[in-house]
Structure formats: C-alpha cells, structure tokens
Amino acid sequence: MHIAWLGKKSPFCGNVTYSREITNALLDRGYRVTFLHFAQPQEAEEEAHPESAEVPLPFLFKSQILTIPSLKSRKLLTNALRRLKPDIVHASLTLSPLDFRLPEICAELGLPLVATFHPAFDRKVRSITSGTQHLTYQLYAPCLANYDRVIVFSDLQRDLLNKLGVPDDRLVVIPNGVDTQRYAPGPSAAKVELGAERLFVYQGRLSPEKNVESLLKGWRQAEMGPTCKLAIMGSGPLENSLKLFYDDDNILWLGYVSDVQRRIDLLRGADGFILPSFVEGLSLSLLEAMACGTACVATDAGADGEVLSNGAGIVLDPQRVAVQLQTILPLLRDHPEIAQLLGRKARERVVSRYTLSANLSALEQLYGVVASRSPVALGL
Template identity: 65%
Template sequence: MKSTLYTIPTLRSSKVLARSLWQLQPDVVHASLTLSPLDFLLPEICEELNLPLVATFHPPFDRKLRNITSGTQHLAYQLYAPFLANYDSSIVFSQIQSDILVRLGVPESRVAVIPNGVDAQKYSPGPSNLKQEFEAERIFVYQGRIAPEKNVEALLKAWKQSEMGPGCKLLMVGTGPLASSLKMFYGPEQGVIWLGFIADEQRRIEILRGADVFILPSLVEGLSLSLLEAMACGVACIATDAGADGEVLEAGAGVILNTNRVTSQLRTLLPLFRDHPEMAVLLGQKARRRVLERYTLSRNISQVERLYAKILQQRQIPLTGT
C-alpha cells in the first residue's frame, strides 16, 4: 500500500524480504529509500546475511531552510542519518546533500555523490512541430507535479502579470492535487495550456525539443530529472536553487532563482526571453554541454558500478561470474 509520502509494508514484509535475499544471495543489495519502515530494518537484515548494502537517498530539500516545506524535508535527513551510517554506502545526487548527511553524523566515507543521468542520445535537440501545433512564436514549459512543493502558482502568477501576448504559450505538463483549482484561474485566455500527465516518452521529448524555455519554480527538490531532460534537449532552463538544481545550472548553464521571490524574478525574466530569443538559444547550448559533461546516463551507470566494485573489494568478496 503506497502513498505519495510514505510506503507502508505489511507486517510480514521484513520476513519475506529476508527470505528472498537469502535465496537470491545477490552480490550487492541496492535499495532506493522510500520513507518506509523497511529502510531502517535493511541494515540489520543484510548484516545477518553478510550482504553489502547500498542506498540511494533522494528526499527533496532546500539547502537554506527558507520555507516551511524545506524544514519538513530536512526532518527526513535527521531521521535517516543514524541508520544510513549502517549502510555500506549511501548515494546522493549532490555535494550539498552529502554535506548535510556528514554534518548529521554519517561517515564521509559512506556517502557517494552520484548525480542522476539522462540518455543524452534520446534526449537531444531535434525537429518538432510544437510551435505550429499551438500556433505560438515562443513556447515555455513546466513539467512536473502540480503540487504545493513545486510552487507552480508562483510561475502562473508571474505569467499572468507579465501579459506575454498571444504569440507566447505556457505548457503545463503533469498532474497533481492543485491542477483542478489552478485551471479555474489560469487558462487559454492567458496562453496557459494544460496538457496533463503524458505517458508517451516520445511526445514529452517532442515537447522539449519544441520549447524555448523550461521553468522549474520548486520550493524543494532532489535533483530534477525533468530539468536534466530539458537541458539535454538544448532548452534554456530557469530553476530555483532548491535541492541540487542550482548546482546543475551554476556557472552559466541556466538561470537560477531564489525560492523566496520566484514570482517577482519571473516577472522580469519572462518578457526578456520573449523579446530576446537569442538568449534562449545560447543558454540552451550551454545546458546541453553541461549535461554531456556531468549528467549522462552512461556516466551515472559507470559510477554506480565502480561503487559496487569498491564495496566488494573492501569486503574482499569476489564479484559473481568473475
């Protein structure tokens, strides 16, 4: 049984998991932590079975604790830190997350910074009929959950106040608890197009390829895969410095917003990108280069494989099949 915040296992889950691991005898157990009680039992289970244990730990956060949402998210780090110290290694997406865990008592040697990665061949610049489809000269895109922590109303307010004109469209890709209420106030008359959740990956790629600017106004983040996908497609990106997103866009790879003044900052930026399309082209090229340098899927996989090998070597366990 799952919720958006918490995974609740059945009472028998830990026994079933322990028995399955005993039967499988994997070289390494790699758990993506989901705010479940099992996360806290895994170190004990794996220790009894003498199995190396790696976690991917990715709760969203705001590095500066500037809002109530970010404070709540930091509680997850405080809750997990004592248990992560018992994992062989915990993968986080950014140096900022690593620093938080180390400050909370997790040994630095047990934290590995391995960012998300995208398939940069699949997510790449290419042809798109998006502008013809929506009869637009400029297309701005948000892709993600329509939820409070994503701060989408700040973007919508800025868009409405900026009076972007009939040639500009804001495509909202995704769904969530705020979607129905926001649609009542922001719609086609302001150039806002609600596309809902799009399962077709090729359609999402077509949207990104046809976009001029991608905007992510989140209050908290981990490392947004949607942001990396947009960057890989050569789209100019504007995002808050929540989580690791600011780290991704640093040194000119995009525009970084402060989470406290998103609407006012976007009111300035949106007309600039409308009136100066060359800015979007230049930033899109820089965004693509940044992904190729740091955030490809192949790089991510190689780093994870090296981590596995290092852990097995430390335990002096030969990798199966070698």
C-alpha cells in the same frame, strides 16, 4: 554481477524515473537485475525491460512521497533476498518504514547494501516546506550510517548529511545522469500542435513543494500574449485547484505525459523550461530539458542552482519566483537569441557533467568496491 534493486515503479515521480533508467542501463551492460518493488501481483508494468525479473511486495498505502508496506512485506523481502542471493542490494529509498530495517536484514543475510537517498532539500531553511524536508534528513541520518554506502547527488547533500552524523566514508556523490543520445536537440512539432509562437514548459508534480502557483502568477503578471503558451506537464494533489484559478487560454494543462518521445518533443520545441521548486534533490526533469538544448530557469533549491551556475541557465530565488519571472519571461520571448545561447550552454553542461553513461561507470566502480568487502566475497 547480480543486483537486487529495491525501488518504485509507481506512482510517477523522480524516484520512479531514476530506478527505471538505472536498472535498464545496468541490464543493457550485461548485469542481472531483479527489481523488488511495492505492487499488487496482478499489476501490469509499463516500459519493462525484456530481460528484467520482478518481485512484487504487498503494501497498504503508496503515493509519490510515502509507501506503507503490509505486515508481511519484511518477511517476503527477507525470503526473496535469501533465495536470490544477489551480489549487491541497492535500495532507491522510497520513504518507507522498510528503509530503516534494510541494514538489519542485509546484515543477517551477509549481503552488501547500497542506498540512493533522494529526498529534496534546500541549502537554507527558507520555508515550511524546506524545514519539513530538513526533518526528513534528520530522521534518516542515523539509519543511513548503517548502510555500506549511500549515494547522494551533490556535495551540498553530502555536507548536510555529514553535519547530521553520517560518516563521510559512507557517502558517495554520483550526480543524476541523463541519456544524452535520447535527450538531445532535434526537430519538434510541439509548437504547431499547440498553436504557439513561443512555448514554455513545466514538467513535474503539482504539489506544494514544487511552487507551481508562483510560476503561474509570474506567467499571468508577465502578460505574455495569446501566441505564447505555457504547457504544464504533470499531475498531483494541487492539479484541480490550480486549474480552477488559472484557467487561462494560454496555459495548457497536459497532465502526466507517459509517452517519453512526446515529452522529448515538447522539451525540444520549448523556448524555455521553468522549475520553480522550494526544494529539490537534483532534478531529472531539469537535466532532460538541458540535454534537449532548452533554455532553463530554475530555483536555487537542492543542487539545481549548482547545475545551472556560471551561465548554464538562469537561477531564481525560491521566495521571489513570480516577481523575477515577470522580467525573465518577456526577455526570453522577445530575444530568441538569448534562449538559443542558454540552450547551447545547458546542453554543454549536461554533456560534460551529467551523462547517464558517466553515472553508470561510477556506479559500477562503487559496486566493485562494496562487493569486494562483503562477507560473502571474503568467504566469511
């Protein structure tokens, strides 16, 4: 089966990781995959699969959140799909105007169309950020109803789109998955490298919806001591201002860590992983930390609270992160046996529910159903 995958390869965000992991796994399973993405033709791509084919699409603006295609993009995309004649078009939606034109393009070409809908959300509208994300869902709902199938990551996300008018038979819940062979407990040199007796890690964008400032406030107020380190992996629009106000010796600003094995080493060595977001979808960073056997603390945003429920981690109120961390961080520092227990339970939860292998098997089944009902498959 030939999959035309429309997604992102830069700048780094969860959508980029999702597209890379899924397309590489599909290639490893013997599928033919052509990756269509917004890029300049001369851009060199990192971590490309040796068997992948790519089609660059021109753009005017590209960020972690929004992509604005050039005026030629729609015609180039249509011509590419007409030439490729894939069995399935799978769009890992990029928050781009082209997302709204894809159903029309694929209907014209007689191609079945699947989407993965990524935008973060909160089950309650508790802040301006979560309210803005809810507006994104309202904006997209009429368009999503025109896709053959829309993949979402949780029952909560499906229920929200149902309420906004997307038919239930168009929605398929396939949670994010992580490679539990690659992301697994193991030896780590991170603490020695960073000079830490206790190490805590955040991994993600440094942007308003991630609520990192509340984590930093909680860390400072917990008075963790000079031998405890907080490693911040990530970059974003708030990076410079946060560094300016939180220039503490025990806060380590690592920036975006591109080396996957180094990220794994940091997660393996951590006594705790903290994700303080106001809104989320289903965080791949959280699943990666859990798979590495790290004790995880995350807010009840998106599906993250569901992932950590019933003892797989500690769930925070997004509005009370700093206050709650004042108690939780010293507890994990002073009682490593608690951190170890939470890490084992986190690993068990990922292995039982959130593996990349199970994700791919569910996706393969969906592709089979959608392709069998397409006009091409039916000879129409």
